[in-house]
Amino acid sequence: MKILFLLCFWITAVSFAQPVTTVAELLESVSRAAQGTVIDIGEGTFRLSQPLDLKSGTTLKGAGIGKTIVTHTPEWKAATDSLPDPETNHQKFDRSGYLIRFADKATAITLSDMTLTGPQLHGAIFGFGNTELKLHHLRIEDFLYAGIRTYAMSHAKIHDCTFVDSGQRWERGQPGVKGGITGGGIFVIWLSDSEIWNNRFLRTKTAPNEHYYGIKGRQGKRCHIHHNTIETNFSIEFPFENDQDVEIDHNICHGTISIPKHAGGPVPASGKTFHIHHNLFRDSYSIEFVRNGVEIDHNLFDFDPAQDHGNTISGFGKAAASGPAQFHNNLVSNPGRGVIWINEPFNRLEVRNNHIIARTTATPRTEGLLGFNADCDFKTFVFKDNIIECLGTARPLFRNDASAAALVENNRLTNVTDTARYMNQQSGALVGLEGPLAFRCGVDGEVVVEGWKSQPAAK
Template sequence: MLVRTFQLLVALACSLALVMSCLAAPVTTTEALVAAVNNGAEGDTIEVGPGTFELSAPLEPKSGMTIQGAGQDETIITGVASWKPSTKTLPDPEMKTQGLDTNAYLVRLPDKAAGVTMTGMTLRGPHVHGAIYGFGCTDLHLHDLRIQDTLWCGIRTFAMQRARIHDCEFIDAGGRWKRGGEPGVDGGITGGAIFAIWMKESEIAHNRFTRTQESKADEFYGIKCRQGKQSRIHHNTIEVNFSIELPFENDEDVEIDHNICFGTISIPKYAGGPIPESGRTFHIHHNYFRDSYSIEFVRNGVEIDHNLFDFDLQKDHGNLISGFGKAPAGGPATFHNNLISNPGRGVIWINEPYSNLAIHNNHIITRTTETPRRDGLFGFNRECDFETISIRDNIIECQGEPRPLLRSKESYESTIQNNQLTNVADADRFENPTTDNHPGLKEPLKFECGVHGELIVDGWQTRPAG
């Protein structure tokens, strides 16, 4: 009986503590916020009321903590004017923590923190290196945040697993430093709004990335990651010069889809890199690309399909897919069911020998560009294994200036068949036998993309949703 009574009292006390926690008033001062985080327990929810909270050192939320603001326009966390971390450590070392100033962030997660949530607030510079730093964090949940006006990056993580970053706004969140000088004067482009090293089983979705500075020195990356595995980047609107960069490391099963990309997606790896057991490194599909230098290559195990590439005739600076390396890459890669309007220099140019490339069921329309461009639409290294390269079942229309299909005589050894060609300058240099297949897209291209599907792609046309 005594044991049962004790159990009931414990349960009552726990329930009362939960009720009191729920009824606790939001913190309204910086001192109260810092005290709530420092003195709170793992799993606590800390509500932060409207106002501006000026920190002099990073907040360090414990595992399981939720820090809930009153809204992006209501709760603003920033640094005091005197908190100006040195920029001598920038650019940071990227792949290691030694030499990285982890105290130059508004929020520093304890190493291996689990289950931290932050939502409903603005995290703003201008003098800190970034907004949030974490090492070895799991189940990090960041949503409905505005991260603005930071020097190096917005969110900086190492070995992040099962993270969800969604419905956030990144404004000038990085790329504004000057080594050893006055912060914010000029900077490099190697920072990024989200900068993750070794990201696994994570989702980055429905975020908006914008840049208000016009100076080229202020350009930066939207999403930058050095090794992504089993992760998805989708429904983001990224209005910066390099939309997404995942270079060098051994990536696997990364899905990039339904984004609006005003800049490049960069995925190069020396010799194309290993192919994971699944057979796929990247699947890039149902995106809307606006820059003629859209995808930086090479990588093995890639599929690029069902995208709209829609370029400005006045900005014909890029090849849609560009590879700049020297080491031969074995592939494979497929480029299919895409719509391409106004490629600049060309559709694919790969400097290094590349094998096992299939280009099929695309519809390409070229028009006379500003320069104007007259190169072949596909440029391959003369040492490619052309028996493994196929260009088939495409519709290619050259309106105005004629364009060759290929740039080197060796490329004509590729398999070229059943393409519907209009005004292609070198059509007499290769056979193009017909088959029973239907040239062009296998089905109409229609999808929504960007933050919460804000834009509808309907064939060659786009329109705002709703």
Template sequence: MISFKFLIAAGLFVAFATSDVFAAEVATLKELVAAIRDGQEGDTVEVTAGIYRLQEPLELKSGMTLRGAGADKTVITHADDWKPSTKTLPDPEMTTKGMDTYAYLIRLANRASGVTISDLTLKGPQLHGAVFGFENEDLHLHDLRIRDFLWSGIRTFAMKRAKIHDCDFVDAGGRWQRGGTPGVKGGITGGAIFAIWMKESEIAHNRFRRTQMEKENEFYGIKCRQGKQSRIHHNTIEVNFSIEMPFENDEDVEIDHNICHGTISIPKHAGGPVPESNRTFHIHHNYMRHSYSIEFVRNGVEIDHNLFDFDTKQDVGNLISGFGKAPAKGPASFHNNLVSNPGRGVIWINEPYNRLVVRNNHIVTRTTATPRKEGLFGFSPDCDFSTIAIRNNFIECKGQPRPLMRNDESYGATIQNNRLENVSDTDRYENLPTDAQIGLETPLFFQCGVHEELTVNGWETGRTVQDVEQE
């Protein structure tokens, strides 16, 4: 094993090497740029505390590690005169053609594997994003603060076996309409993490916040076009679209133990194919705060053991909403959830949707601001209602009575063994009792959010870290 130290003319550049490892500690911008540009695959670059203002992206090679002294200590940002055009925004999403992939602080070398970036702040606001990567495997991003970018904080194509955890995303995308496109508002936008074709990856223990955007503009915490065998868990997502995974053929995606202040959007034309595993999404043990919680439709979905906890003053949405027209074959299962104060209703699906089971949930409605009086379940008249079952649920309407169903055709569903209190249309169906348990099969108890910051115990929730700090 060999070890040595040397100085380069640029300043105090201290490095050491072994037969397998090379590491450099840098303290100036010139040293940082040289260490990445001239370094070899597998090198580690340690960046001391300070602010580093880049003129162009750092391009990391396979196996490289870029590590700072801490997110509050090492800040990588752009020089004032590095201001890429916003004419390429919104980017074309599904292809790099027409994108400015150099409008990012860090650009991973194409197909570079085993790159690690940690313990830094990556900051805009003039750039499209913080990190761009194309066909990268084993990417590891952690303990980063990513803030103030125009399009997307992390923007990747064909990411495989990635781990993104313990990061803080603040206004990390979706701000391009503020950045110099006159007359353009809303529309297509980016997200803090925007991944195309993500596989076998994990996104966990990250916090997503938005402080500088107009409320009417959409912004996505996690946006993904096709995910396979991936897990999104223990994140706290305080933006209006928490997770969007639309259109492409998703498979075995687990979304669990998150705090979501906005919508989880998973629509696919006609619901999409069901993979061999029989599951596209498993959404469980999340704490959901927005009355428009899940955007449908998708086939092969299971939604269970979540707490949906809505404000009666914000009653604009259906908990599950489907806006399409193409018939979807299902299946989907909605079970063992607690639902407090659904606004318009629990499930409304515009297109015909079959093989849906709603069972063993406890649903409590209260008089809303409007007030809402429509049925809790609304289905297309063209559904095959012999495949739809609502059974073993405890549904109680406190204050304003609500009907179970919204249209005459929906009464063709199997409605069985439900405990119904102050539900106004019980004369429209038999609701035959059985010996099956009504309501949750087991008590709902779990911890969620960043490092399990919130405890859900039935209808009750413990305080988050933010609650304590605000006090």
């Protein structure tokens, strides 16, 4: 029995004695790797002429970011006529243009401590139906479409990676074209029971048509996305499909979080599709709506008044959505066009205990801070216990008379011009945040938020 146990342990934890140092050694080690094999890659640049295919239970570990570099030969150029990929039709995916591929439905693959770089390939990593992946301490840089591209992945952990110029907009072979279909630094279709944290997403190319996306998905269930620093045009995008219990918190978002669904989508048994909390938002076009079953709370929305192009929350659809949604205990500094604008009819909205300071913007913006379709059921709307201050340019609370049928109660309003529309009866309850806003966010909690202020954390 003891011999059998030792034999099983050896089979599940094999490690090659010396790091591989050539491409030939790397290919051979990967091809004969048994379940549980750990392959160490030495320092140096490894140029592949075809995808490196990993099997279940394989660990591929480099000597460190910038020390082990895996890239492609100059002759290997992925076909661009297959981009953008069809996103949800996995049978039509072009898998040939990825540096590393995981075997279909492979489990327990670990990839770490190296740099993966293009620029002539679709992406760094491709996987289908994989579970228990661990991807960490990677630098993924300069790919045509996506950094990590997966379909039906579950129980994955992606952390402590840096994505540079990976996950861009693509339209028929033309990278960066505005209006194209997008990839993502992390592009996941049907992601469940997974965690993404401590990753940095950077965009270094500044041409007008260069657009990069951080984390992009189509349906997330029971996923946690936290402590990422995302300096791309769109920070996180989960549109269209039915989502459930996706928690997005403690991130620094320089771009938009996009979560729209036709008619808002179903509300799961848990009551929550997305919970967006304790994030720092830096762009006035912060959240793209609509989605039913959303809670947005304890965020700092801190915008440059010169960049007044967006509403903090924007909905562009036409199909009526039943809600609900909650927006509470947020600080909003310098909203541009407004705080919430929803084009389609939307019901069961609660806006409470927020503090909003609207200063004169560059345009300047003068429209109401809240804009809703006149066909909303405003009897299901609640606006209460907020502090709303218009400093400089006076602005109305609402953009139309119909919105005033909502319950407007116990708000402290300064320089708001349409107070004759609604009662705003005072109840004596606490106005503004129910407690101090204080948290750390971004990679390793690199930024400290204390009330209206955000600054680098002390080292």
